[in-house]
Amino acid sequence: MSDLVQLTTDNGIAIITINNPPVNALSPGVPEGIAESIEKINQDPSIQAAVLIGGGRTFIAGADIKEFGKITSGKNAGTLDLPTVLLRIEDSRKPVVMAIHGTAFGGGLEVAMAGHYRVATPGAQVGQPEVKLGIIPGAAGTQRLPRLAGIAAAVEMCAGGNPIKTEEAAKLGIVDRLIEGDLLKGAIAFAREIAGKSAPKTRDRNEKLGTPEQNAPIFAAARDAARKKQRGMMAPQAAIEAVEAATKQSFEEGCKTERELFMDCLFSDQSKAMIHVFFGDREVAKIPDIPKETQLIPVNRAAVVGAGTMGGGITMVFANAGIPVLMKETDQAALDRGMNNIRKNYETSVKRGRFTQQFVDERLKLITPTLTYDGFENADMVTEAAFEGMALKKQIFGELDRVCKPGAILASNTSTLNIDEIASATSRPQNVIGTHYFSPANVMRLLEIVRGKATSKEVIATCMNLSKKLGKVGVLVGNCRGFVGNRMFHPYVRESVFLVEEGASVEAVDSALYDFGMAMGPLAVGDLAGLDVGWRIRKEYRHLEKPGIRVAMAGDNLCEMGRYGQKTGAGWYKYDENRRATNDPEVATLVKKWATEAGIKQRQISPEEIVDRCVYALVNEGARILEEGYALRAVDIDIIYINGYGFPVYRGGPMWYADAVGLKKVYDRVREFEQQHGELWEPAPLLKQLAEQGKTFADFNKQHTATA
Ligand code: 3HC
Numbered sequence: 001m002s003d004l005v006q007l008t009t010d011n012g013i014a015i016i017t018i019n020n021p022p023v024n025a026l027s028p029g030v031p032e033g034i035a036e037s038i039e040k041i042n043q044d045p046s047i048q049a050a051v052l053i054g055g056g057r058t059f060i061a062g063a064d065i066k067e068f069g070k071i072t073s074g075k076n077a078g079t080l081d082l083p084t085v086l087l088r089i090e091d092s093r094k095p096v097v098m099a100i101h102g103t104a105f106g107g108g109l110e111v112a113m114a115g116h117y118r119v120a121t122p123g124a125q126v127g128q129p130e131v132k133l134g135i136i137p138g139a140a141g142t143q144r145l146p147r148l149a150g151i152a153a154a155v156e157m158c159a160g161g162n163p164i165k166t167e168e169a170a171k172l173g174i175v176d177r178l179i180e181g182d183l184l185k186g187a188i189a190f191a192r193e194i195a196g197k198s199a200p201k202t203r204d205r206n207e208k209l210g211t212p213e214q215n216a217p218i219f220a221a222a223r224d225a226a227r228k229k230q231r232g233m234m235a236p237q238a239a240i241e242a243v244e245a246a247t248k249q250s251f252e253e254g255c256k257t258e259r260e261l262f263m264d265c266l267f268s269d270q271s272k273a274m275i276h277v278f279f280g281d282r283e284v285a286k287i288p289d290i291p292k293e294t295q296l297i298p299v300n301r302a303a304v305v306g307a308g309t310m311g312g313g314i315t316m317v318f319a320n321a322g323i324p325v326l327m328k329e330t331d332q333a334a335l336d337r338g339m340n341n342i343r344k345n346y347e348t349s350v351k352r353g354r355f356t357q358q359f360v361d362e363r364l365k366l367i368t369p370t371l372t373y374d375g376f377e378n379a380d381m382v383t384e385a386a387f388e389g390m391a392l393k394k395q396i397f398g399e400l401d402r403v404c405k406p407g408a409i410l411a412s413n414t415s416t417l418n419i420d421e422i423a424s425a426t427s428r429p430q431n432v433i434g435t436h437y438f439s440p441a442n443v444m445r446l447l448e449i450v451r452g453k454a455t456s457k458e459v460i461a462t463c464m465n466l467s468k469k470l471g472k473v474g475v476l477v478g479n480c481r482g483f484v485g486n487r488m489f490h491p492y493v494r495e496s497v498f499l500v501e502e503g504a505s506v507e508a509v510d511s512a513l514y515d516f517g518m519a520m521g522p523l524a525v526g527d528l529a530g531l532d533v534g535w536r537i538r539k540e541y542r543h544l545e546k547p548g549i550r551v552a553m554a555g556d557n558l559c560e561m562g563r564y565g566q567k568t569g570a571g572w573y574k575y576d577e578n579r580r581a582t583n584d585p586e587v588a589t590l591v592k593k594w595a596t597e598a599g600i601k602q603r604q605i606s607p608e609e610i611v612d613r614c615v616y617a618l619v620n621e622g623a624r625i626l627e628e629g630y631a632l633r634a635v636d637i638d639i640i641y642i643n644g645y646g647f648p649v650y651r652g653g654p655m656w657y658a659d660a661v662g663l664k665k666v667y668d669r670v671r672e673f674e675q676q677h678g679e680l681w682e683p684a685p686l687l688k689q690l691a692e693q694g695k696t697f698a699d700f701n702k703q704h705t706a707t708a
Helices: 031-045 064-070 082-090 107-114 129-133 143-149 152-160 166-173 184-193 212-231 237-247 251-266 269-284 311-319 332-353 356-366 388-405 418-422 459-469 487-499 506-517 522-529 530-543 554-560 585-597 607-628 634-644 654-661 663-677 685-693 696-702
Strands: 004-011 013-018 049-053 096-100 102-103 117-120 124-126 302-305 323-326 367-370 381-384 409-412 432-436 446-450 473-479
Touching: 004 031, 004 152, 004 663, 013 031, 013 184, 031 049, 031 082, 031 124, 031 129, 049 184, 064 251, 064 269, 082 388, 096 107, 096 184, 102 107, 102 381, 107 124, 107 143, 117 166, 117 184, 124 166, 129 152, 129 237, 143 152, 143 166, 143 212, 143 237, 143 251, 152 184, 152 237, 152 269, 212 237, 237 251, 237 663, 251 269, 269 634, 269 654, 302 311, 311 356, 311 367, 311 432, 323 506, 332 367, 356 367, 388 418, 409 459, 409 473, 418 432, 432 459, 446 459, 446 506, 446 634, 473 634, 487 506, 487 522, 487 554, 487 585, 487 607, 487 634, 506 522, 506 607, 522 554, 554 585, 607 634, 607 654, 607 685, 607 696, 634 696, 654 663, 654 696, 663 685, 685 696
Parallel strands: 013 049, 049 096, 096 117, 102 124, 302 323, 302 381, 323 367, 381 409, 409 432, 446 473
Antiparallel strands: 004 013, 432 446
16 A cells, blocks of 8 residues: 555544645555555445545645646656546445545545545635646546536636635535534544445436536636636636536546546646746745745734835735734825725725625724834834835935834835845845835735845745735845846837837737737836836936937837826827726827837838737846846746736746747847847847757756845
8 A cells, every 4th residue: 555545444434544745636656545445445344434534734635736747748657547546436335435624626626526425624625726727627527526516616616716615615515514623533423424325426416417508608608707817728718618518428428528628738838837837836935045944033013114005005915914014104194195095995805895894994903004103113024115216215224224123124115226225224234125016016916025135044034934924926036127027027118119119009019918918018007007107217217328229219208298108198098087098099190200200110010020029028138137146047037927017827927938939949039139120139148058058948947046
């Protein structure tokens, strides 16, 4: 018997325990161990029924995701095939009770559904999250779940991928009984109750499969919702098709259909990209020179300087995590405005069902607005979110240095300024760090954590750890201008403006990138964020521009006309009072005039060129950042772009995308652009090197782990 599965007995009840920490994934050896246990139980006349349970903190969290890469690369033909093991469980003459705690996800729920009964602890979770990995359930989940929960719930769970609590699972019929207290004891007692009675096989239960008339609108609505909410992804549509097969085919045929769809998804570029993102989400938390055991600084009280859009959002982030937080402004009117915005924001969340009124009331009690630094001496962490200006930031950090207790973390939300210079205003640069939130701070998942020269390991480890508690994905970056995200965004936006100046319409540029999968086109993003933001920064840094290098002018010219974007009713687009955009023919006329005056030739530009120009501009800058060590690994850049810049998850992030296209191809295209457009397109040395060696950015990960 495999070490991963133990078989014991308790007075006629067999107990099968899966012990494959940390999440009891169905790694090679686990399905085999389960199959062997079932066989033994059926041969042992003293056994009346069995309980299958997960050791440690959870039931089975699914197939072992690491194995998928081995299968698609041909290194593993697949372990004993899971659907067959599940049939053996279901065919067992002794009834099997599945005891669920923690998470029964993916293959875990599929195992559970092959049992004859399911009991669970309240508050545990069950789900078919496969679509989040670009695949669909592959062990009859799309066939057994509708038989237990009905079509509507099965479609939602398989196509949406979100888990449900066991309380709801009990209502739906997935779970037969909730057990308070000791789960194993309760499950054994349950097994004694049902021992000797007929054991229902899920695959024979057809009563919830509905009629074609009932089902057609469910499938149509699900397909429509998936097209909108999971735009561009193939797995959700495949999951719906597989559940539909359960309503039209026998169980056996439905399983075959599911397997074909599963394999199509598994071998797709989308699933490879999404699996990369799954592991990337976890990889970014690992900092090579900061050991796991690094002492963390407890953050039980926080303070925020600034009650503007970012300050208010960051205050909410702390409050939402249950951490009491002071929010400081310099004058009463600004403070009141900040608090009102927070209240309004929470009201909207209640209206949309994101939070309950009670949750919001409790969070508001955690926020203390203030005009002074009183109370800052108790804060474990202070986040400065004042206007972007070095003099002001240094003044604030000087004051924080005076009022804060020794050891308090002093963080700046700067998006561009030098953390070391900010830290120099204090006597404790080791406690100073950048925590760069993305707007709206209470919604966007990304948190760039900027490491200064002197920032201590404890402070970095605490911020990385805290980001998870705050509901963020923290990515450690080095201290360069624009850090990682904005530094790459600059050439991306620059190319989008160049393309318009060269004759592409504003809509053509935005829709090419939207169709590529970006959440929004770059020009629409500019209008949303305010074109004046970049314009002001560019004016400040104009002296750093190299003479003779082309500068994107159209956006700045629009600002000179007062067209700042949504907030002024016009930018690249025109906006009505509800901020709905329409195309503005005046922009096309103006840009054409400016381009002609500047001697820029107008031409037809294809969507492919638009995508290559903008996305390869991201990649080329990303390669420089990686080589310079401002990002630890290519995957860190990918996670930043997916969580902070609307890059499509199913393309795996810009660096993964470039690897998938092939770096030789990307490099050749960059060289072509260099010949056409000049030195702004000079290929990054790392891109050139890897392309020539036939390597990928992912290969570079394994060799370099230094940060700036
Ligand atoms: N396979 C392999 N490794 C897994 C895994 C899995 N299914 N689930 C988690 N892990 C690993 C993580 O990579 C992480 O490794 P690390 O410590 O080396 O970074 C470790 O287990 C702990 O995971 P988390 O950090 O995510 O732990 P949490 O406690 O925060 O979350 C969880 C636990 C909710 C189970 C979460 O890990 C999760 O959602 N896992 C994925 C579940 C999933 O997608 N299951 C479906 C798999 S596909 C499938 O089953 C196909 C089937 O239909 C045939």
